[in-house]
Amino acid sequence: MMTNPILSQDGLYLIFRWIHFMVGIVWIGHLYYFNFTQGPFFAETDAQSKSAAIRKLVPRALWWFRWGAAFTFFSGLIMLWYKAKMSGPGGHEIYTTTSWGIWIMIGAALGTLMAANVWFIIWPAQKVVIASANAVANGGTADPTAAAHAARAGVASRTNVLFSIPMLFFMGAASHLPFALNPETSLKPLAAAITAILLLLEINAIKGKTGPMTSIAGVIHCGLALTVVLYFAVCFLV
Amino acid sequence: MKNQSLLLSIGMGLIFFSACTSSSSDDLDLVGKTPEQTKLIMRGKTIYSAVCTSCHGLNPKVDGSLGPAIAGSSLELLESRVLFAKYPEGYKPKRDTHAMLALPQFKSEIPALHAYLNALK
Numbered sequence: 001m002m003t004n005p006i007l008s009q010d011g012l013y014l015i016f017r018w019i020h021f022m023v024g025i026v027w028i029g030h031l032y033y034f035n036f037t038q039g040p041f042f043a044e045t046d047a048q049s050k051s052a053a054i055r056k057l058v059p060r061a062l063w064w065f066r067w068g069a070a071f072t073f074f075s076g077l078i079m080l081w082y083k084a085k086m087s088g089p090g091g092h093e094i095y096t097t098t099s100w101g102i103w104i105m106i107g108a109a110l111g112t113l114m115a116a117n118v119w120f121i122i123w124p125a126q127k128v129v130i131a132s133a134n135a136v137a138n139g140g141t142a143d144p145t146a147a148a149h150a151a152r153a154g155v156a157s158r159t160n161v162l163f164s165i166p167m168l169f170f171m172g173a174a175s176h177l178p179f180a181l182n183p184e185t186s187l188k189p190l191a192a193a194i195t196a197i198l199l200l201l202e203i204n205a206i207k208g209k210t211g212p213m214t215s216i217a218g219v220i221h222c223g224l225a226l227t228v229v230l231y232f233a234v235c236f237l238v
Numbered sequence: 239m240k241n242q243s244l245l246l247s248i249g250m251g252l253i254f255f256s257a258c259t260s261s262s263s264d265d266l267d268l269v270g271k272t273p274e275q276t277k278l279i280m281r282g283k284t285i286y287s288a289v290c291t292s293c294h295g296l297n298p299k300v301d302g303s304l305g306p307a308i309a310g311s312s313l314e315l316l317e318s319r320v321l322f323a324k325y326p327e328g329y330k331p332k333r334d335t336h337a338m339l340a341l342p343q344f345k346s347e348i349p350a351l352h353a354y355l356n357a358l359k
Contacts, residue, residue, distance in 0.1 A: 009296040010303075012256045082256055086296050087287035088266075088280050097281075098288035175292040180343040183281065 009086055016082060020075040027068030027118075028164055030061055035161050036216055039154075054133040062126055069118040076111060080104070097183035100174045102234060106194060107170035110163045113202055117156040121205065125153035158213040159205035165223025166230050181238060190237040194230065201226075265297075267359045275353065282354025285347045293338065298355055306332040313352045321345055 005011050038061075042050055083100075084091035095101040129150045132143035143149075204211075213219040266283075268276055286298065295302030298309040311319075318324045323340040325331050344351075 008300075010291075012252070013296065015252060016256075078253060078256075083287065085256075088283045090280060091284070091287075093280075094284050094288055098284060100288035178289045178341065178343075180345075180347065182346070 013079065013082055013086070016075055016079045020072060020079060023068050023071035023075060025068075026064050027072050030065035030068065031157065031160055031164065033061065034065070034157055035219070040216075051133050051137055054130055055137060058126065059130055062123065066118050066123050069115045073111065073115040076108060080108065093183070096187055097181060099177070099179040099181055102181070102187070102190070102238065103170045103174040103177065106230060106234070107167050107174065109194065109198060110167035110170070113198060114160045114163050114167065117160050117202075117205055121156040122153045122160075125149040125156075129153070155208060155210050156205045158210045158219050159201060161219045162201065162213055162223045162226060165220070166227040169227050170230070185238055187238065190234060193233045193237055197226075197229065197233070265359055266354075266357050268357065271357070278350050278353040279357045280354075281347070282350035282352070282357075285344070285351055286354055289341070289344065290351075299358055304337055309355050309358045311352070311355050313348070316348050316352050316355070320348065320351070 006015070038053075038058075042053070045053075080095075084094055087094045095105055126149075128143060129146050132146035136142050210219075213222050266279060268279070271279070286294075287296070290298075290305075290308075291302070293302050293304035294306075294308055299307055301307050312326075314326045315329060318326050319338070321340060321342050321344070323336070323338065
């Protein structure tokens with residue numbers, strides 16, 4: 001009898017990949033729901049429906065959203081570890097000396113920032129917004145900072161839509177867009193450029209405004225543009 | 239709470255199981271190899287993991303999801319198949335398909351791939 005393929009290294013790697021994709025869909029599905037569907041609905045609905053949605057619907061959506069983010073992050077970490085383990089002692093060299101490594105590291109950097117935005121900006125801010133809506137519904141007064149918190153969560157959320165577009169491109173490229181890389185090549189210029197670009201965008205998520213990402217078409221175009229910029233950064237800098 | 243612990247145990251079990259699966263150099267015959275040869279073999283393993291696994295699978299000794307087993311491939315076969323999508327004169331391909339495109343950009347990695355694919359136990 002053949003050894004069951006699910007018990008091979010490929011099988012195990014597939015299980016992690018399966019989990020990573022499934023919880024990733026849960027996460028990003030909710031991200032797009034918030035940005036593409038719920039946002040425009042909130043903008044035009046009446047105050048009462050909006051309050052009901054914030055109290056009863058948003059907390060449920062946020063539960064799947066943030067746990068999706070956490071599980072996607074950790075299953076991704078496990079895949080990175082397992083891939084390196086499978087490629088031998090010193091297997092971590094696969095991160096810095098192959099096209100797989102470069103693509104996946106850029107994807108992972110974007111995904112990590114996104115997960116951090118969920119847990120450290122969006123979720124804490126949304127808790128304030130939900131508590132305020134609950135207080136008002138129970139006859140209390142609104143939290144005066146609720147609107148500012150909602151706006152901050154909104155910028156971080158738009159930034160995550162922006163990041164999600166190149167993130168998927170680079171994660172897919174890892175296994176499907178191979179290029180040759182001399183193992184002696186210094187990756188410092190590329191790392192510096194990518195860090196600078198992502199740092200600026202992340203600072204904007206923490207302190208800035210949505211700018212050209214305000215409309216849905218705007219954020220999608222920005223995401224496509226960011227993909228092109230990051231892609232050419234790799235082409236020119238390695 | 240019960241569901242969470244169950245999920246967590248399954249997760250930990252999976253991770254533990256993967257940590258135990260053979261890996262790294264266990265499958266390589268490095269006896270009597272010079273440090274340079276070992277380095278070339280490891281480079282080959284890295285390139286194989288990064289570029290070839292998506293079709294040939296993590297283990298080159300067994301058929302992958304798309305490509306056949308390629309452990310023990312000769313330098314001649316690797317050069318013609320990987321760089322030019324051709325086979326050496328008189329070689330009978332393991333598959334009649336043409337699903338694998340040429341990867342000429344990996345010219346400089348052929349010696350490493352050859353060293354790795356021929357160092358498997």
